[in-house]
């Protein structure tokens with residue numbers, strides 16, 4: 001995996017950063033790296049996530065899921081960090097086992113998914129670090145009932161990934177469900193390389209060791225200089241650009257298989273860095289599709305965006321057939337991959353021509369190893385950015401406020417946050 005910073009330099013784009021600025025920043029990267037390494041060594045909350053390539057036991061995960069013979073499908077019931085990592089992996093990789101995610105409580109979507117599946121051939125993976133998230137527990141109760149109604153022994157087809165305590169743990173123990181532990185000290189959005197993210201991939205038959213190997217390769221590249229580490233290069237430059245007003249970061253992979261990756265990145269970046277009036281708003285885009293919609297804004301709208309373009313340098317290709325139409329002759333004999341690359345490079349050039357900084361991230365391939373590299377590098381980039389911005393990367397009090405309010409509204413406890421809901425101002429126009 002490599003990160004190309006050429007288009008963020010002020011020699012490419014007038015609103016970019018100078019090499020001198022990057023060199024000055026590199027001194028701060030060295031200090032931040034030292035702090036991160038200390039946090040990892042002391043197994044501090046959050047920093048521990050960067051140790052997962054060596055602390056995760058892939059055999060234990062495989063062993064836990066091996067009790068389910070030949071499922072057709074796996075439903076992961078979880079939300080946020082308890083769903084997006086697994087979804088990023090299974091959506092990016094091909095498998096004969098279909099992976100679904102119940103990460104919302106839209107009744108129509110839940111009912112439609114459950115109606116469409118043969119539940120006797122489906123495995124249910126319930127994931128919640130806290131074991132108390134209302135959406136996850138509610139969806140699980142619905143799934144469990146649907147299985148029972150279909151004459152399926154739900155307890156036989158369910159496993160749980162959760163922490164040491166919480167309602168989900170109690171429920172799993174009561175029904176003697178197989179349990180995978182979530183690692184201590186790893187917030188959900190940093191947990192893709194643990195039981196939380198890898199179990200669904202293991203059920204789908206993906207090579208979870210290769211995912212960890214890819215992550216380990218990027219772990220080995222962390223160093224005290226942004227010029228030696230793709231992860232730190234990305235984190236440091238994103239921070240430097242945010243300081244210059246690029247307060248939005250459009251994550252734009254040129255691979256449909258990475259569409260969910262942008263969602264995962266959005267949680268990582270928003271929940272970790274959006275604090276104390278600071279942060280960089282992640283935007284989700286997909287190349288080449290969004291070249292024909294959002295690119296207008298990225299190139300000509302407010303000068304507040306970093307665009308991150310991601311592509312694989314190797315991919316399976318499809319030839320474009322020759323045609324006798326003169327106007328289309330330029331396409332014939334070429335391939336969809338060549339067209340996609342041309343679109344990618346044209347987007348970069350068009351942004352630079354309008355003085356809009358952008359970063360290129362290239363993987364060799366969207367496979368297990370490449371995904372491991374990409375996900376680990378983005379996590380390390382985020383941790384570095386958090387150090388440089390001096391925010392508490394690993395907490396999410398703003399999200400928890402809303403969780404308490406919703407629980408209070410449903411009668412799940414006495415939470416003062418719920419009172420604020422009743423105080424809503426109204427100015428209704430009909």
Ligand SMILES: O=P(O)(O)OC[C@H]1O[C@H](O)[C@H](O)[C@@H](O)[C@@H]1O
Pocket residue numbers: 079080081082127128129130131132133136188189271396399400
């Ligand atoms: O894993 P859980 O405890 O169910 O939490 C699921 C999600 O809940 C909240 O929204 C947190 O802010 C997220 O970071 C977390 O990933």
